[in-house]
Amino acid sequence: MANYEQLRLRNQLCFPLYVCSKEVVRKYKPLLDELDLTYTQYITMMAMWEHQQLSAKELGNILYLDSGTLTPVLKTLEKKGFVERQRSKDDERSLIISLTPEGSDLQDRAAHIPEAIGKCIDMDLEDLQTLHRLLHKFMDTSIK
Amino acid sequence: MANYEQLRLRNQLCFPLYVCSKEVVRKYKPLLDELDLTYTQYITMMAMWEHQQLSAKELGNILYLDSGTLTPVLKTLEKKGFVERQRSKDDERSLIISLTPEGSDLQDRAAHIPEAIGKCIDMDLEDLQTLHRLLHKFMDTSIK
DNA sequence: TTAAATTTAATTGTGTACAATTTATCTGAT
DNA sequence: ATCAGATAAATTGTACACAATTAAATTTAA
Structure with a gap:
């Protein structure tokens, strides 16, 4: 009978990625509830705060x-x-998305979120920076 | 006007996690299509291959x-x-989930998947191992 | 120049995720 | 022995995520 060590959950890269991603979103939830935003709506607003105006295509x-x-x-x-x-x-064909004054005001109310999230992740800064760097490397080498 | 550097998408940890997680699932799709499994069904089967029998609670x-x-x-x-x-x-109250012979056979047909996924991730082994270790560390320190 | 190909959003359909509630069963303290 | 609380799964409702298709507008090439 084969052992299939390589098929064990804990040996995958995909599974911890999937779990950590969901867990981080879960941590955002109480903070985003105060702004009446879901996580997907929040990252959309982050893109809008950076750009003020974008086509739906660019946003995608x-x-x-x-x-x-x-x-x-x-x-x-x-x-x-x-x-x-x-x-x-x-x-x-193109749909232009523009930040409203209310959307812009929302940024002030979201400003404390990154720090609040940082405080509830109990890892040292060096590990977090390494993780951040490797995830970006993964994105750069693996997507498209 | 505030700059809100910490609210930029690329400075978050959550966003690359979210993108990488979805990207990995996307890479599995053509391989899992051959087995008629979605990603969630696949990780469920991985748990079943490891344990043969589990309650729904334990699986969760x-x-x-x-x-x-x-x-x-x-x-x-x-x-x-x-x-x-x-x-x-x-x-x-408890629901017992048991692997069938067909479910067990499916493991043979899934055995090539980890290697196939590994081949389409263009990062060196050391970075992948570090990423794996840090994601597990994140899970251990951040969940519950 | 106009028909074919391309581009952009929207729509449709399937399958998660998860909070909140419900239902059924079980446990423990009196 | 019984009932209050706990536990396990199912259900309900909302919101993605994405493949595939559709519809409209634009571009390109014969």
């Missing part, structure tokens, strides 16, 4: 999300008053 | 999934013939 490239995911997220964020959606005059 | 603890997620996954895996679901005689 930044967040690695397709229109099937983004369309409802953007409609929800518009309903909440944080962004506006309007077709480009130059190219009617 | 291993996979970090609750009954809301697991119940439909287990019903699907039963429909595909890879596991059996039956109430415990000792405790009718």
Whole structure:
């Protein structure tokens, strides 16, 4: 009978990635609840705070999300008053997303979140920096 | 006007975790399609291959999934013939999940997957080992 | 120049994730 | 012995995530 050591859960890279990703989102939840944002809505707003205005296409490239995911997220964020959606005059296919004043104000209320998250992750800074670096390396070498 | 450097997407730990996790699942997809498994079904089968028999509760603890997620996954895996679901005689509340012979056979057909995934991740072994170690450290220090 | 190919969002359908609630069963203290 | 609390799974409702398709607008090439 084969042992299949390489098929054990703890020997995979995928499984801890999957678990850690969900766990981090879980940590954000109480902080994001105060802003009435889900995690996906939050990273969308982070992109908007950085760029003020983006096409849906550009937003998808930044967040690695397709229109099937983004369309409802953007409609929800518009309903909440944080962004506006309007077709480009130059190219009617393109949907331009713009940060509203209310969306911009939200950044102030989100400013404390990164530090609050940092405090509940009990790892030393060096390990966190290494982890950060390796995840970006993984993204750069593995995507597309 | 504030700069909010700490709110930039690329300075977060959560975002690369989220992107890498989804990206890895995407890499599994063509391999898992051949076995008619989704990623969640695959990690469930990995746990079953290791243990042959587990309660739904134990499975949830291993996979970090609750009954809301697991119940439909287990019903699907039963429909595909890879596991059996039956109430415990000792405790009718408990649902015992057992690997079927078909489920066991599936392990042979999955045996090549870890190596195939390894080949399409273009990072050196040392970085991958460090990443693996730090993700487990993160799980150990951050969950519960 | 106009028909074919491409591009962009939206839609549709399937499958998670997870919080909150419900239902059934079991345990323990009186 | 019984019932209050605990436990386990299922259910319900919301929100992604993504493949595949559709629809509309634009670009390209014969």
